[in-house]
Amino acid sequence: MIDPRRPGRYERIYAQLRGLIEGRSPNLIAAMATICAVLHHKMPHHFWTGFYFVRDENSLTVGPYQGAVACQVLEGRGVCLHCVRTAQPVVVPNVEEFPGHIACDSRSKSEICLPLIKEGRVVAVLDIDSDKLAQFDQDDIAPLERILALLNPYV
Ligand code: SME
Numbered sequence: 001m002i003d004p005r006r007p008g009r010y011e012r013i014y015a016q017l018r019g020l021i022e023g024r025s026p027n028l029i030a031a032m033a034t035i036c037a038v039l040h041h042k043m044p045h046h047f048w049t050g051f052y053f054v055r056d057e058n059s060l061t062v063g064p065y066q067g068a069v070a071c072q073v074l075e076g077r078g079v080c081l082h083c084v085r086t087a088q089p090v091v092v093p094n095v096e097e098f099p100g101h102i103a104c105d106s107r108s109k110s111e112i113c114l115p116l117i118k119e120g121r122v123v124a125v126l127d128i129d130s131d132k133l134a135q136f137d138q139d140d141i142a143p144l145e146r147i148l149a150l151l152n153p154y155v
Helices: 008-019 030-041 079-086 137-155
Strands: 046-058 057-069 073-075 090-092 110-118 121-130
Touching: 008 073, 030 046, 030 057, 030 121, 030 137, 046 073, 057 079, 057 121, 073 079, 079 090, 079 110, 079 121, 090 137, 110 137, 121 137
Parallel strands: none
Antiparallel strands: 046 057, 046 121, 057 073, 090 110, 110 121
C-alpha cells in the first residue's frame, strides 16, 4: 500500500460522491465532473484527474477534468488507448517506461487508467496522473472502480 491514509480517504470520497450523484446528477457529464472535482481536491497525490471519451478505435477526446491543461485528442498510442483496447485497468509507476505514453504535461510521472464499460464496450476512461513516481498500485483499482460504478445509470 502506497499510503495508509488512502483507504479511509476512498471511503469518505465514495460516500460523498454517492450522496452527490446517486439519483441527483442530471446526466453523465455532470456526474463525471463531480467525480473529478471531489477526487482531485481530496487526493493529495493527484496532479490530473479526468475522463477521456472513446471517439473511434484509434482516438479519444477529453471530457471533464481537473488539473493542468490536457491534450484534447489522444491518437494512436498511449496509456489511455491501451486501457480502451484491453478493457482493463492500467497502472503505470513510471510513465517514461510505458512504451507510447503520451505526455500532455511533462510534470506527470505516474498514472492509473480505468475503463468505463457499457454493454461490454469501453465508452470512456478515468485517467489520473501524479507528479511523483509510483503513486498508484493494485490497491487503487477496486476503490476507483467502485466510484466509477456510480456512473452506470448515466452511461
Ligand atoms: N498519459 C496519457 C495521456 C493523457 S494525460 O495523462 C492527461 C496517455 O498516455 O494516454
